[in-house]
Every structure is written in C-alpha cells, then in structure tokens.
C-alpha cells in the first residue's frame with residue numbers, strides 16, 4: 165500500500181437538467197464537464213469501464229459505493245492494444261462516486277484513480293449520494309447534467325444528436341494477427357476485448373474506420389463493433405451494413421453494431437428509459453429456458469416487433485424483456501446487444517464469437 169498525501173477538499177456539484185443539484189467534492193481534473201448522466205451498477209472493473217469508448221459524451225455514476233481501492237494499471241501496449249484497458253484513454257466525460265480511495269493496493273496498481281483522472285484531464289465528483297441520484301435517473305430516465313467546479317458557464321450537452329463515433333474510431337486501417345481467415349472489423353469505438361477475442365480464435369483482424377469504403381478490401385466476415393451515441397445518426401454506416409446483407413457476408417454485430425445491423429435490415433430502434441449498464445444483466449435465449457449473465461452498456465434498443473421477415477429475436481432481457489439480439493433464419497447474420505467480450509464482466513457468452521466464426 166503506497167502512502168499518499170490526502171488532498172484538501174474542493175467543493176463541486178452535479179446539476180441535472182431537471183433542476184436537481186448534488187453537491188460533493190472534486191477529484192481528478194479541475195474543470196467543468198457536461199454530458200448525459202448514466203449509472204452503472206457493476207461492482208468492479210472501473211479501469212475497463214471508463215476506457216470503453218461507448219461512454220463518450222456521458223457522465224458516469226458508479227453505484228458501487230467505493231471506487232478506486234485497487235488503483236489503476238499502467239497503459240502497457242502489447243501489439244498496439246492496451247493490455248489492461250478497453251482503449252488508450254479515459255472516454256467518459258466525468259465520473260460521480262460516493263467515495264473514492266486515495267490509497268490503493270493491487271499487484272498491478274500503478275496510480276490512484278485521482279491521478280489517472282488528472283492525467284487525462286477528466287473531472288470526478290465524490291461525496292455524492294449516488295443511491296439518491298440513481299433513483300432519480302431510474303424514475304425520470306436518463307438526464308443531461310453538468311459538473312460545475314467554478315463560476316465559468318457551461319452548457320448542457322446532448323450526445324444523442326452528435327456524431328460521437330467520429331471522435332473514437334481508429335484514424336487509419338490497421339491489421340492484427342496472422343490467421344488464414346480475415347475479419348473486417350468496422351470500428352465504431354471498438355473495445356479492445358473484441359479484437360483479442362477474435363485474435364484468440366486465430367483470425368486476422370483488419371480494423372477500419374467507421375466510414376471506410378470497404379468495397380476494395382478482401383475479407384471473410386465482418387464485425388460491426390460497439391460504439392457511442394444514437395444509432396440513427398449513422399446513416400452511412402447503416403448503408404454499409406445494408407450492402408453486407410445484400411452480399412450475404414457473414415456478419416456479427418455487437419451493441420452499436422447490433423443496432424446498426426437491425427436498422428439496415430429494416431427494424432427500428434428506440435431509447436430505453438435509463439439503459440442497461442452492469443455486469444449482471446440476465447438474458448434468455450428466445451424460445452428456450454437457457455439464460456446467460458451478461459455485461460452491458462447501452463441506452464438504445466432494437467424494437468423486436470419491427471424485425472422484418474427472416475430475422476428472429478435471439479436473446480431477450482429478463483429484467484425488462486427488451487431485445488438483446490437477433491439472428492437470421494437462413495443467412496449468416498447475427499448480432500447481440502450485450503457484450504460477449506465482457507471486460508469487465510462475465511465471459512459466459514464468448515461462444516458468440518465461435519458461432520460467428522463457424523459461418524466465416
């Protein structure tokens with residue numbers, strides 16, 4: 165356990181668009197921030213969660229009462245992929261916690277949560293009644309909010325109308341691995357573990373920007389990755405997915421990728437009241453009694469009723485019965501709303517990658 169100086173308390177607050185104010189203290193970077201306020205009920209995995217690019221544009225509330233006690237690992241890149249994070253940097257706009265640890269203890273701990281936030285210029289608010297705050301978000305639905313640390317004005321920011329994927333996608337194509345089959349990965353803000361799950365199954369992965377013209381590339385299958393924002397904003401991406409359907413290219417959609425594939429198939433998406441963000445979301449295989457516990461992070465969902473002929477619901481959420489995946493009756497298309505790559509969370513659904521690769 166490293167001894168650290170306890171920093172003096174500095175007041176700050178979270179102001180919600182409904183007028184509610186939560187006072188607390190600042191840690192991390194000393195600046196204001198705005199975004200959509202969402203909560204995650206996971207009990208561990210804050211380094212992986214905070215580096216998930218799907219959180220871009222969001223202020224993340226951790227409901228687990230103590231965050232930071234095992235510190236944060238060093239950014240160690242191996243084969244151009246971060247070893248212990250889901251991307252190279254913190255992606256959330258800010259975090260809100262009840263209590264954070266200035267001291268930490270872990271074999272892999274390199275710095276404190278406070279130091280890590282400062283290094284990436286991300287503010288954190290602690291000393292907040294996160295249970296009270298989460299009740300508001302559950303009852304009223306997700307709200308816009310801002311962290312205010314000084315007297316400078318800051319506007320609310322609505323991520324649902326913005327092209328957030330352009331801010332998190334890879335800038336140029338990049339190839340990983342050396343397997344015989346080549347998977348084209350459309351990077352909408354891809355989590356590292358999607359890539360490592362593919363590489364573990366001995367395929368080559370060609371990772372391309374979300375707006376890349378894929379018509380000149382050779383590949384055996386396509387993965388549409390997770391990503392931030394509202395799927396209906398990404399019309400060109402939906403067009404790309406439509407072409408994959410026309411050409412009957414084996415395709416796996418994950419989270420945002422599921423929503424994009426569903427829009428391309430002709431289905432509709434809608435926004436859930438407060439989304440699913442945790443590591444223990446139960447899903448059931450439609451038409452059976454088989455259940456899995458999954459890791460999730462999403463606000464939007466596919467409306468099962470709008471799935472066109474040929475497309476079947478694959479999984480459903482056992483908390484609210486919303487759609488958690490779809491599969492084509494005959495053609496090699498499948499997609500899931502949850503995260504088969506987990507990280508953080510249970511790895512029970514990694515078989516989704518095997519099933520996809522059987523089609524490739």
Ligand SMILES: NC(=O)CC[C@H](N)C(=O)O
Pocket residue numbers: 218389390391392393394395418419420421461462463464465
């Ligand atoms: N993790 C994801 O890919 C999330 C997809 C989309 N941004 C949503 O919130 O529903």
